[in-house]
Amino acid sequence: MTQQFDCLIEDCDFTARGETEDELMMQIEQHRQGNHPQLDVSEEEIRRNIRTI
Numbered sequence: 001m002t003q004q005f006d007c008l009i010e011d012c013d014f015t016a017r018g019e020t021e022d023e024l025m026m027q028i029e030q031h032r033q034g035n036h037p038q039l040d041v042s043e044e045e046i047r048r049n050i051r052t053i
């Protein structure tokens, strides 16, 4: 099963995909640090937006 997460920022077209939620969390955190350093989103909110595709 593949998990997918679309960035919460509307104009951002970043999508993370991975086999596990932990793998995704790492990609998302890297993306956030590199692109939205001021964005403060809780881990819970990120996990709520992860879908299985």
Ligand SMILES: [Zn+2]
Pocket: 007, 008, 009, 012, 013, 014, 031, 035, 036
């Ligand atoms: Zn983004």
